[in-house]
Structures are given as structure tokens and as C-alpha cells.
Amino acid sequence: MFPWVLCHLPGPHQEIFRYQEAVRDFIYQEISRHKLRAPEAPKDFISCYLDQITKAKDDPISTFNEENLIQVVIDLFLGGTDTTATTLHWALLYMVQHSDIQEKVQQELDTVLGTATAVCYEDREQLPYTRAVLHEVQRLTSVVAVGAVRQCVTSTHLSGYPVPKGTIILPNLASVLYDPCCWETPRQFNPGHFLDKDGNFMVNEAFLPFSAGHRMCPGDQLARMELFLTFATLLRDFEFKMPEGSPGLRMEYIFGGTLQPQPQKICAVPRPSTSSPGPKEDGL
Ligand code: HEM
Structure with a gap:
């Protein structure tokens, strides 16, 4: 107040x-x-x-x-650092948790990209599964669960409720990202939420991790590009898995400005079959 x-x-x-x-x-x-x-x-x-x-x-x-x-x-x-880094962090954890999905992404990347030296943003059109997986990570992790604090500039009504001028508003994005009317399995990791029956990428209007309206995230296009390029490049070159003897993944989030994963170790193992030149040792 x-x-x-x-x-x-x-x-x-x-x-x-x-x-x-x-x-x-x-x-x-x-x-x-x-x-x-x-x-x-x-x-x-x-x-x-x-x-x-x-x-x-x-x-x-x-x-x-x-x-x-x-x-x-x-x-x-x-707005632009923690959000994107946290989303990528979650994406890798979900790939470790769902190794079958990780494998499918890698198969798609190998088939579509072949010997291309680098992933381009335009490639996403030919990579519907990879794109769907990344969207599902953003939906389920909802890293900015409560959007930015806003204040109503004029008195209005919302769904029949009066909202007086000056009211402080905290949009609950998770309410739409987990809405059972919009998602088949709202609390489960399911890339199928973004795929049609033929495996084509499908937009869902309830996908609002960047919020909506005049004050929605101005960095959404940059974020989408960063997420896609980094995720596809990493998955093409590495297999992500748990270290030997690990007690298992901890998927509960830590509440803060963004919903963060717990600190934990995962392994990035270079993929022998990768067609790209691969990471140079001095770049690791
Ligand atoms: C995964 C990545 C990202 C997510 C999930 C995200 C999400 C959001 C959300 C939910 C809001 C609040 C919108 C509202 O109140 O309606 C926001 C605001 C904002 N975001 Fe992002 N964002 C991301 C990346 C970025 C990037 C890369 C930049 C810029 C480099 C950025 C810059 C901003 C700024 C400046 C605002 C405040 C805008 C305003 O007050 O009008 N964000 N973001």
C-alpha cells in the first residue's frame, strides 16, 4: 500500500x-x-x-x-538478464528430467540442420518440436509469475468489478499459463500443447509469459531469439544428464523477482554425432 x-x-x-x-x-x-x-x-x-x-x-x-x-x-x-538466463536454466533441467524429449529435439536438430555450421533464428520454422519444447518450458516455469507492478491511470471496470483510479495491480500470469480451460495437462510438461495433430507448431492464445497489452514486455522478440538460438545450439552440441550418483533433480522453484531453479549440478556431455564443428576447447 x-x-x-x-x-x-x-x-x-x-x-x-x-x-x-x-x-x-x-x-x-x-x-x-x-x-x-x-x-x-x-x-x-x-x-x-x-x-x-x-x-x-x-x-x-x-x-x-x-x-x-x-x-x-x-x-x-x-528486465533482460535474469528472465532469459533463468528460463534457459529451467529448459536444461527439463531436458534432463525428460531425456526422451531431449532426444527428440536433438533428432530434429540433426535432421533439419545437417552440416550447417550455426543455428539461425529463421530455422525455427523448420523446427516445430524444438520450438514447442521451448514454449512449454516458458509456460510451465512462468518465470515472471507476477508481472510488473502497475497502477490504474483511470477508473474502470474489469469482469464486472470496479477498479478505481490509482489501484495498484499485480497481474497473475500463472492464472492463464495454468488455466485448465486452455491447456490439456496444465501442470505437466507437455510440448504437445504447442503442436497440432500433424506435428506443426501451433500458437495458443493463452501463452502469455510476456504478459499482454500496451505494457507487455518490450523485450519479448529479443528474448525469443536469445532463447531459441542458445537452446538449439546447446542441445545440438551437448547431451544434458545427471551426474553419476546424483540424488535426483530438485524442481521446486525458489521464489524471488523471478521463479528460480534450485542450485544443482547437471552434466553437459559433448555429442559425438553432432554435425556442427562443436565447441572449441578454449571456448568452454
Ligand atoms: C524470458 C524472457 C522474458 C520474460 C518472461 C519477460 C517477461 C516480462 C513481463 C511479464 C513483463 C511485465 C509486463 C506487464 O506488466 O504487462 C516484462 C516487462 C519488461 N521487460 Fe521483459 N521479459 C523477458 C525478457 C526481457 C528482455 C530480453 C528485455 C530487454 C532487453 C526485457 C525488458 C523488459 C522491460 C524494460 C520491462 C518493463 C516494461 C514497462 O514497464 O513498460 N524483458 N517482461
Whole structure:
């Protein structure tokens, strides 16, 4: 109800504010480094944004300024790192848990990619099973279970309930990702949720791990690309399995900003039959 109170209360959460300062300093230094560079065509996000600040300097209502630049970079880091890394972490655990599914993905990758040296994002059209597996990982793990905190800008009604202006809203994405009306086996890992009877990839409107509407995740396209390329490349080159003598996988999540897997060891064994050049030793 009163989020601002947290800044004034003592407790372990104060550490978050200290880390936030350290991140702000780091970004500020990065911006200063960009400013010192010789003028050139803008190359990255910070240099494009600095360019916009210069162009909009005479516009009194422009929102392009250094303070906003720092905040946008923080938002991109916060939104874009943990989410994607955690999803990939879960994907590998599910492949260890379902070795038959892992094998099917590898067969599809071998058949479709053949001797191609690298996986391209365009290849996903020919890899419906791999794509379905990754979608199912995102659905079942629902890493951002509760979307970003929002506030209602105007009074409205939702499903017959009044929602007054200023109401704080926490969207429960898990409610749709596990909705028994939308998924055949909502609590089980089942790539079939995204495949039609002929094995073609099938979109399901209830697949909303990136939320929906005007404020849905702006990084969803980047995330989809990163997930697909990393997952397909890893599965093509390695077989993932449990280490000898392991007591078994722990699949309960740790609750936090994202739903994290438990820390545990799994083995990545290079695949002898892989057609790609494979990982170089110095790159491991
Ligand atoms: C598996 C990966 C990801 C998942 C599951 C995910 C999910 C989400 C969700 C559920 C939201 C809240 C949307 C809402 O409130 O309606 C969100 C917001 C956001 N995401 Fe992502 N995201 C992912 C990757 C990324 C990436 C790669 C970036 C950028 C590099 C990114 C940047 C952001 C930002 C900046 C916001 C806040 C947007 C706003 O406040 O309007 N996300 N994300």
C-alpha cells in the first residue's frame, strides 16, 4: 500500500538500495565514456540515446535526458538478464528430467540442420518440436509469475468489478499459463500443447509469459531469439544428464523477482554425432 515507506525502514532490503546506487554509478561511468569518444555514427543504445538528447535539447517537453537514460538502461538490464538466463536454466533441467524429449529435439536438430555450421533464428520454422519444447518450458516455469507492478491511470471496470483510479495491480500470469480451460495437462510438461495433430507448431492464445497489452514486455522478440538460438545450439552440441550418483533433480522453484531453479549440478556431455564443428576447447 505504501511502497515509499520501505526506503525509511531498516532491514535487509536496504541492501537493494545500496546495489542500485552501485549499478547507477557503473552506468553513469559508461555514459561518460561514450561522451568522450570521437564523434561517430551512433553504434549502440547509449550513443543513440545521447544523440537524441542533443537533437531534442531545444524541445522544452522532451523526456530525453541523462537521468532517464540511466533509468532506461537499468530497466533493460533488470528486465533482460535474469528472465532469459533463468528460463534457459529451467529448459536444461527439463531436458534432463525428460531425456526422451531431449532426444527428440536433438533428432530434429540433426535432421533439419545437417552440416550447417550455426543455428539461425529463421530455422525455427523448420523446427516445430524444438520450438514447442521451448514454449512449454516458458509456460510451465512462468518465470515472471507476477508481472510488473502497475497502477490504474483511470477508473474502470474489469469482469464486472470496479477498479478505481490509482489501484495498484499485480497481474497473475500463472492464472492463464495454468488455466485448465486452455491447456490439456496444465501442470505437466507437455510440448504437445504447442503442436497440432500433424506435428506443426501451433500458437495458443493463452501463452502469455510476456504478459499482454500496451505494457507487455518490450523485450519479448529479443528474448525469443536469445532463447531459441542458445537452446538449439546447446542441445545440438551437448547431451544434458545427471551426474553419476546424483540424488535426483530438485524442481521446486525458489521464489524471488523471478521463479528460480534450485542450485544443482547437471552434466553437459559433448555429442559425438553432432554435425556442427562443436565447441572449441578454449571456448568452454
Ligand atoms: C524470458 C524472457 C522474458 C520474460 C518472461 C519477460 C517477461 C516480462 C513481463 C511479464 C513483463 C511485465 C509486463 C506487464 O506488466 O504487462 C516484462 C516487462 C519488461 N521487460 Fe521483459 N521479459 C523477458 C525478457 C526481457 C528482455 C530480453 C528485455 C530487454 C532487453 C526485457 C525488458 C523488459 C522491460 C524494460 C520491462 C518493463 C516494461 C514497462 O514497464 O513498460 N524483458 N517482461
